[in-house]
Amino acid sequence: MSELYGEVQKLKERYPDWHSATLPALQLAQEKHGHLSPEALRECADALGTTPAVCKAVASFYDLLHLAPVGRHMVEVCTNVSCALVGAQQVLEAFEGELGISAGETTPDGTVTLRPIECLGGCGWATIVSVDHHYRTHVKPDDVAGIVQELRDGD
Numbered sequence: 001m002s003e004l005y006g007e008v009q010k011l012k013e014r015y016p017d018w019h020s021a022t023l024p025a026l027q028l029a030q031e032k033h034g035h036l037s038p039e040a041l042r043e044c045a046d047a048l049g050t051t052p053a054v055c056k057a058v059a060s061f062y063d064l065l066h067l068a069p070v071g072r073h074m075v076e077v078c079t080n081v082s083c084a085l086v087g088a089q090q091v092l093e094a095f096e097g098e099l100g101i102s103a104g105e106t107t108p109d110g111t112v113t114l115r116p117i118e119c120l121g122g123c124g125w126a127t128i129v130s131v132d133h134h135y136r137t138h139v140k141p142d143d144v145a146g147i148v149q150e151l152r153d154g155d
């Protein structure tokens with residue numbers, strides 16, 4: 001039995017219905033594998049007592065769960081209405097230019113994954129950019145080079 005199996009059994013004990021443990025189990029599997037690879041999905045499914053297809057279907061719905069490898073840093077630019085109105089697209093394009101990748105891609109060195117994302121709940125502080133799940137507010141295209149440099153310096 002894998003280490004994940006034991007941890008998922010403990011998760012299942014917390015809920016009257018094992019289905020409720022699916023999300024935390026997927027998060028655990030992602031922490032251990034880096035992303036939800038077919039192997040990670042299989043391990044998670046075995047531990048939950050379901051199929052990898054069920055796990056994949058659930059995982060595919062949530063932005064925080066990754067079915068493909070991601071970079072060491074995650075940059076997410078909100079492109080929903082409030083952010084779009086103050087130039088989110090230009091911010092996203094500035095990141096694309098600075099990183100040399102398109103939205104949805106990871107830099108070849110595996111440092112940064114860039115992606116557009118729906119409303120992050122910070123509409124009053126648009127444009128919101130989430131950097132490793134920490135929000136940057138009122139981000140303008142001119143701020144992008146500095147943010148990318150911070151990430152490169154931090155590695």
Ligand code: FES
Pocket residue numbers: 078079080081082083084118119120121122123124126127128
């Ligand atoms: S629209 Fe960007 S945070 Fe809500």
